[in-house]
Amino acid sequence: MKISREVKAAVLVISGILLFIYLFNFLKGENIFADEVEFYTEFEYNALNMSSPVTIKGNQIGKIEKIKYDFESGKTRVEFSVDPKLKFSKSSVIRLYETGLMGGNGLAIIDSNEGPIAQKGDFIQSEVEKGLISSLSGNFSEISTDLDKTIRSADTLLLSLTSVVNDASPEGLKATISELNRTLKSFKNLSYSINDVVKQNDEKIAATLESIQKASENFSALSEDLKKAELSKAVASFDETLQKFNSVLSGLEQGQGSMGKLLKDDKLYNNLEAVSKEMELLILDIKLHPARYRRILSKREIPYEPPTEEQINEKN
Incomplete structure (x- = not known):
């Protein structure tokens, strides 16, 4: 019996499919038979x-x-x-x-x-x-909340990095990483320098710390002495004095006593202002008519004439 090519091809294809299925399950550790x-x-x-x-x-x-x-x-x-x-x-x-x-x-x-x-x-x-x-x-809601916060934080970090890196091209990113590497190296060198300075000045630093400790002890002793000196009573006495001074100032503000009346009496101010004005005119008249005051003892009387505005402006 002669088998056609189509039947041979079909048998070959089916055999290949079955072999593939078997091998696939065999690789998964399963035996289909x-x-x-x-x-x-x-x-x-x-x-x-x-x-x-x-x-x-x-x-x-x-x-x-x-x-x-x-x-x-x-x-x-x-x-x-x-x-x-x-x-x-x-x-x-x-x-x-x-x-x-x-x-x-x-x-x-x-x-x-x-x-x-x-x-x-x-x-x-x-x-x-x-x-x-x-x-x-029981905790799925908490896990999802924490995951959401983590994702938001990561997103914020990526946005910040994007804003820092202006040039998003590979060359720009390489330049940024190179610059960051140089910065880290500078920090490393700086830390080494600080470490060397600390080693070289170890004794000075120790002496400084000892001085600070002594100063702290002295300050503690001073505070103890102030405590023994009844500082609280001195502060209370000073506070009482301030209250009395405030009371005196309040009385002056209200016009109590002689000083208060002098500060609050408008008549005294007006009188003083009038006297000041008269003194100013007298001095001005002496400057304008000195002969009048040289003949005070003479029988001839020179009548007083108030100065004009022009004379006052000239003298000023």
Whole structure:
């Protein structure tokens, strides 16, 4: 019987597909020709997916077959299969654990080694590992809040770096990094210089610190002496004197006593101003008519004439 080329091509393609499927599952650690045994368990909430591993003592020996929510019990029913070579007790525990910080979760068989061997279709008790998985349900809101704050801080930092780096090209970024490197080297050299200065002046620094300590002790002794000298009484006496002085000033402000009346009496001010004006006119008249005052004892009387505005302006 002669086989056509089309049939040969189809058989070749199908064989290639089957071989690819087998190799793909083989690389994942699964044997599609093995007669795997299925079990099931239940959890309060679902933290698994179909790619979650089933392990025992850290070795993958099975996979998740089905994840289904049970409406009657309100729990998540998980069906999984294991290698038929594996034998474990029915009283064992299926533990939900974290495979890594970013690696998701998995199922681990914790064999109790007690009682009869688990058979296909048996229900196995479950538990959740203490740690991140058990705390996620209660602290997820806090984690999300902290994550949001972290993202905002990172965004602010990136914006700040963007504003600092004016030239966003690779050359500009390299120049900025080079400049930052030079700055760090300068700080390093400065720290070395400061360290050398400290080493060279170690004795002076020690003497300075000792002087500061002595000054502190002297200040403490001075404060003790001031305390013994009843400084509080002196301050109280000074405060009493200030109160009396304020009382005197208040009396003067209110016009009490002779000084108060002199300060508050408008008539005295007006009289003094009038006398000052008369004295000014008298002095001006003496300057204008000196002969009049030389003949005070003579019988001839020179009448007084008030100065004119022009005379006053000339003298001023």
